[in-house]
Amino acid sequence: MSAAGLRCPGCGSSNIVDDDLYCQAQLVCVDCGSVVSEGTLADDPVGGTDVSYSRTTEVTRKPCLNLIKGLERVKEICRILRVSSEIEDLALTHFRQAYEHESFINVTLQRKELLAGCCVFVSCRQRDWPITLGTISCLLNADQTLVGGVYQNMMKILNIQAPFINVTDVIEAHVQEYKISTQHVPEELAEDSKVLSKRAVALVELAGDSWIVTGRKPLPIVMAATYLAWQSLNPNKHRLRLSLDKFCQLAKVQKRKPATTRITELKEVLCKLGRELPWVREPVTQNDVVRLVGDILEHRHTLLTRALRTHERAKEADCTQTFALNSLTEEVAPSQISESRDQTANASSVVQPCPNTRGENQEGDGDENHQSEDPEPNWGKRVLFAPPCVLHAKRRRVERPVQNVTGDEEISDSEIDSYIRSPQEVRDFAQMQKMASCSDSGKS
Amino acid sequence: MDQNNSLPPFQGLPSPQGAMTPGITMFSPMISYGSGLTPQPVQNTNSLSILEEQQRQQQQQQQAQQPSAGLPGTSGQTPQLYHSQTGPVSTTTGLPGSTGLYSTSIGPMTPHTPATPASESSGIVPTLQNIVSTVNLGCKLDLKTIALRARNAEYNPKRFAAVIMRIREPRTTALIFSSGKMVCTGAKSEEESRLAARKYARVVQKLGFPAKFLDFKIQNMVGSCDVKFPIRLEGLVLTHQQFSSYEPELFPGLIYRMIKPRIVLLIFVSGKVVLTGAKVRAEIYEAFENIYPILKGFRKTT
Numbered sequence: 001m002s003a004a005g006l007r008c009p010g011c012g013s014s015n016i017v018d019d020d021l022y023c024q025a026q027l028v029c030v031d032c033g034s035v036v037s038e039g040t041l042a043d044d045p046v047g048g049t050d051v052s053y054s055r056t057t058e059v060t061r062k063p064c065l066n067l068i069k070g071l072e073r074v075k076e077i078c079r080i081l082r083v084s085s086e087i088e089d090l091a092l093t094h095f096r097q098a099y100e101h102e103s104f105i106n107v108t109l110q111r112k113e114l115l116a117g118c119c120v121f122v123s124c125r126q127r128d129w130p131i132t133l134g135t136i137s138c139l140l141n142a143d144q145t146l147v148g149g150v151y152q153n154m155m156k157i158l159n160i161q162a163p164f165i166n167v168t169d170v171i172e173a174h175v176q177e178y179k180i181s182t183q184h185v186p187e188e189l190a191e192d193s194k195v196l197s198k199r200a201v202a203l204v205e206l207a208g209d210s211w212i213v214t215g216r217k218p219l220p221i222v223m224a225a226t227y228l229a230w231q232s233l234n235p236n237k238h239r240l241r242l243s244l245d246k247f248c249q250l251a252k253v254q255k256r257k258p259a260t261t262r263i264t265e266l267k268e269v270l271c272k273l274g275r276e277l278p279w280v281r282e283p284v285t286q287n288d289v290v291r292l293v294g295d296i297l298e299h300r301h302t303l304l305t306r307a308l309r310t311h312e313r314a315k316e317a318d319c320t321q322t323f324a325l326n327s328l329t330e331e332v333a334p335s336q337i338s339e340s341r342d343q344t345a346n347a348s349s350v351v352q353p354c355p356n357t358r359g360e361n362q363e364g365d366g367d368e369n370h371q372s373e374d375p376e377p378n379w380g381k382r383v384l385f386a387p388p389c390v391l392h393a394k395r396r397r398v399e400r401p402v403q404n405v406t407g408d409e410e411i412s413d414s415e416i417d418s419y420i421r422s423p424q425e426v427r428d429f430a431q432m433q434k435m436a437s438c439s440d441s442g443k444s
Numbered sequence: 445m446d447q448n449n450s451l452p453p454f455q456g457l458p459s460p461q462g463a464m465t466p467g468i469t470m471f472s473p474m475i476s477y478g479s480g481l482t483p484q485p486v487q488n489t490n491s492l493s494i495l496e497e498q499q500r501q502q503q504q505q506q507q508a509q510q511p512s513a514g515l516p517g518t519s520g521q522t523p524q525l526y527h528s529q530t531g532p533v534s535t536t537t538g539l540p541g542s543t544g545l546y547s548t549s550i551g552p553m554t555p556h557t558p559a560t561p562a563s564e565s566s567g568i569v570p571t572l573q574n575i576v577s578t579v580n581l582g583c584k585l586d587l588k589t590i591a592l593r594a595r596n597a598e599y600n601p602k603r604f605a606a607v608i609m610r611i612r613e614p615r616t617t618a619l620i621f622s623s624g625k626m627v628c629t630g631a632k633s634e635e636e637s638r639l640a641a642r643k644y645a646r647v648v649q650k651l652g653f654p655a656k657f658l659d660f661k662i663q664n665m666v667g668s669c670d671v672k673f674p675i676r677l678e679g680l681v682l683t684h685q686q687f688s689s690y691e692p693e694l695f696p697g698l699i700y701r702m703i704k705p706r707i708v709l710l711i712f713v714s715g716k717v718v719l720t721g722a723k724v725r726a727e728i729y730e731a732f733e734n735i736y737p738i739l740k741g742f743r744k745t746t
Contacts (some may be wrong), residue, residue, distance in 0.1 A: 133693040148694040164681045164690060214677050215696035215713040379672050387674050390714045405614070407635035407642075416646050419596050419611065426593055 010034040066112060067099055073116040076138060081120070081130055090123040094158060101157045114142055114150040121151065125162040134219045138254075166216040168204055172197045174222050178251040180230065185250060188238045191230055199229035200298045203266065209304070210269045210385040217258065223248075224262035232293035240290060265388055270296055272384065276306040311384040338423035566736040570667035570719055570728050574630060580661055581624040581645055582656035590620065593651050609644060616640040620648065624655075627663075628733040631651040634662055634725065664721065667728040676742040680711070684738070700735065707731035711739070 006016050008029035015030040027036040073096050078088040098104055104115055117140045124131045133151065137144040155162070160420060175197040182190040203225040207213050213221055227247055231239045244263065248255035269288045274284040274292045277299075284292065296303060380390035421429065545558040587607045591599035599607045606619045616630040616637070626644060631637035641660060648655040677698045690698040697718075700709040705727040710718040719734065722728045 133691070144693065148691070152694070163685070164678065166678070176596065209680075211674055211713065214674075215692055217693050219693075273515060387713045389712075390674070391715075405639055407636040407638035409639060411639075411643055411646050415613075416643065416650055419594060419647050420650055421593050421595050425595075429592060 006036055008032060008034060008036055023340040046316070066109065067096070070095060070099060070112050070116050073113060077117060077120045077136075080139065081124070081135075083120070083124060084127070085130060087120075087123045087127050090126065093121045094119040094123060094154075094160075098154050098157055103153055103157060104168060108221070111150060114140060114147050115154060117142075117147065118154050122155070122158075122160065122162050125165055126160070128163070130165050130173060132165070132170055132218055134217070167208070167213055167221065168201050170218060171200050171204060171222055171225070171270070174219070175200060175226055177253055178226065180251045181260055184252075188234070188236055188240075189250065191233055196226065196229055199233060199293075199297065200225040202300075203293075205228055206273075206297065206300055207262075207266055211387040212262065212265050212269065214387065215389070216262075217256075220256040220258035221262050223253075223259040224258050224266055227263060227291065228290065231290050235291045269385065271302060272307055273303040276303045277311065296358060308384055312348065315382070472549070551601070565733065566671070568669050568671065568732070568736070570669040570717070570732050572632055572662075572665060572667045572725065572728070573718075574666040575632070575634060575662060576627065576629045576664040577631075577634075577637045577641060577661060578625065578627050579641045579645065579660045580656075580658040581620075581626055581648060581653070582658050583624050583654050585620065585622050585648065585653055587620070589621050590648065590651055596649060609647070611640060611643055611647075614640045618644045634665075637662065653660055662723060665728060666718065666720040667722070667723060667725075667732075668716065668718045669732060671717065671736065671739055671743075673715050674713055675711060675739055676713055677711065677713055679736070679742050683736045702731050702734060705730050709735055711735070715739075 006027065007014050008016060008031070011032040011034075012030060013031040016027050016036055017030055019028040026229055028034070029036060059227045070094055072230050074091050075088060076089060076174065098115060098119065099112070104112065117136045121131060121133060121136045133147060134144060137147045140147065173191050178196075179185070179191065180189065180196075185188070200222065204213065204221060207221060207225065223244075227244055230247070231242075244249070244260055245255060264286070267289055268291045270293060271284045271286060273296050274280060274289050275291065276296060277284075280292065289296075378390065378393060380386035380393070471633045473525045528582075557608065587599055587601070587605075590607050590609075591597045594607075594609060596611060597607050599659055606621045609618045609620055610616070611618075614631050614636040618641070619627040627635055628641045631640050638660060642657060645657050657730065677690050677692075680698055680700075681688045684700070687702065688698050688700050697710040697712045701709055702709060706721060707719055707727055708721045709731060711722075717732065717739075718730045719731050722731070
């Protein structure tokens with residue numbers, strides 16, 4: 001722009017020209033060379049231009065690279081599990097939603113991968129596709145507790161609910177993993193997976209009825225049921241000799257540690273039912289119950305009712321015995337009450353008459369001699385089937401009795417002083433701390 | 445449960461000798477109707493009086509239950525049972541832990557439709573296992589001095605920014621922060637918690653700080669009990685889906701989030717129940733009375 005009318009402050013000449021130095025317009029005096037004014041830089045609006053820097057340098061937003069990778073991982077997992085496209089789409093939606101949340105946006109890549117697995121898991125459950133968290137953990141090659149943590153976090157964030165999956169639904173898929181068809185193993189050890197899963201389902205249902213399943217991890221139970229089903233379908237000496245370890249190696253599945261205990265528990269239940277079989281003469285033990293499994297499962301409902309009846313009769317016999325002993329020293333009245341109780345108790349299969357009779361007797365005469373057992377008998381021992389955690393209850397330390405505390409009692413000085421160090425102790429402790437910190441700094 | 449039937453019918457006797465087990469008298473609906481019981485002295489916790497809490501709860505319950513009287517258990521929110529509509533009975537404080545006498549009915553007694561005697565109470569009273577309380581000592585504290593001069597203190601600033609102090613009687617643990625605030629855990633009753641907090645404050649006083657005892661408040665109470673029969677958790681999670689969460693692969697118990705009162709229950713297959721999240725004892729008792737009929741429904745013999 002021309003500089004008409006401007007005068008140089010240095011020399012007063014009006015010979016001022018436009019000079020672009022480094023793309024910055026300057027008005028310079030030709031005669032003395034001083035810069036009169038500096039141009040558009042100074043004319044920028046205060047606070048920057050109207051268009052912000054980030055917008056001028058903006059490129060079309062690309063989705064986060066890890067989000068893309070995560071979505072790919074979700075698709076991968078879905079394809080490995082061979083789930084329907086509906087489940088896959090649902091999983092992708094969940095993943096996109098959860099990814100943006102603050103609990104998952106700035107976490108490690110490992111956690112994001114776990115999130116991908118959990119999204120697939122919850123989508124399968126919502127569409128009634130049976131799958132366990134154990135399977136997902138295996139796929140992700142991660143610790144189940146970690147996966148569980150991410151899963152619960154995700155559920156809270158997404159605020160969704162997943163319906164409960166029954167163990168029996170999972171069995172068929174699980175059994176198919178076992179490589180024990182005729183192509184993989186010799187004839188005497190081979191088994192068709194459909195037949196195997198059918199028997200395993202029956203065993204798991206029996207386990208469920210006898211309180212072995214509730215509260216426990218499902219996969220060890222399924223493994224135990226599969227093992228017993230496989231043994232019992234053809235109880236030849238080869239199969240009976242094979243331990244669970246060898247069986248898992250044979251079938252190329254990873255053994256689950258609790259499965260051994262589940263096998264023992266299942267065999268106990270089978271023994272209890274096996275005893276009721278009318279054509280079995282010799283006593284049924286854990287070793288030979290496997291041969292009877294087929295018969296037991298076929299008639300399990302009848303055997304169950306028979307076992308309950310036998311159990312009750314045994315209890316009543318036990319009761320009348322102890323009652324006979326007690327009645328020698330008692331009055332008539334309590335015995336009449338307990339007799340009527342026995343009659344009502346016979347009608348139902350749930351109520352246990354014995355403890356109440358004993359309880360009545362105790363309250364009636366208050367005689368301490370009759371309390372032969374501990375004050376709180378384990379109710380699990382009185383029923384035919386009880387959850388194993390009740391049967392093998394942990395011995396708790398005896399709780400101290402609750403004293404009558406008002407909260408406003410006097411606090412004795414001596415008690416408080418017992419919690420305070422003496423001056424000598426303080427000096428010793430301080431010295432020791434100093435020595436400890438000196439040696440630490442000396443080492444490092 | 446059979447013991448209930450064998451008890452003599454209630455005659456509204458105020459004498460405690462008539463009670464077989466405290467639990468039954470507490471939650472029997474019969475006892476609240478014009479029995480003329482004298483209210484028992486309530487233990488004051490120094491911040492929110494249990495009395496006020498009770499009255500507030502009663503008013504809420506009376507307001508809430510008037511429209512729904514006569515409809516057993518149809519409310520979508522809580523599993524309300526017929527007998528639990530008699531609000532004044534279930535919110536109690538004078539329970540076994542402190543005085544062991546009858547519950548109180550403080551405030552005007554609106555006669556509800558009397559519940560049938562067949563709707564028995566459980567006869568089981570949850571025992572309190574842990575109380576968490578906080579108190580403000582009202583002055584800044586030097587944690588290094590406390591850790592140096594107290595025998596029962598541990599202080600590791602790199603791990604946690606508070607002194608951990610323990611006393612033998614009542615057996616409790618306290619976290620003492622430099623701001624002067626303190627958390628006391630491990631007591632088995634509200635009064636024990638208060639006594640323990642006072643002892644900690646006294647120790648801090650003796651160490652030379654001008655400690656006071658301000659705003660003592662119970663923050664959380666945990667109770668547990670045993671219904672003595674096994675429970676079908678799978679069934680429970682199916683019928684009470686909106687409240688329950690049961691993941692056997694993660695945790696063996698069912699987590700039941702009750703809405704009213706706002707308590708979380710951990711229900712196990714063995715029949716043991718843990719209740720937590722309560723601010724007052726009555727909430728735990730009420731929650732258990734609400735859940736007990738539901739659990740009985742899932743009691744199954746093989």
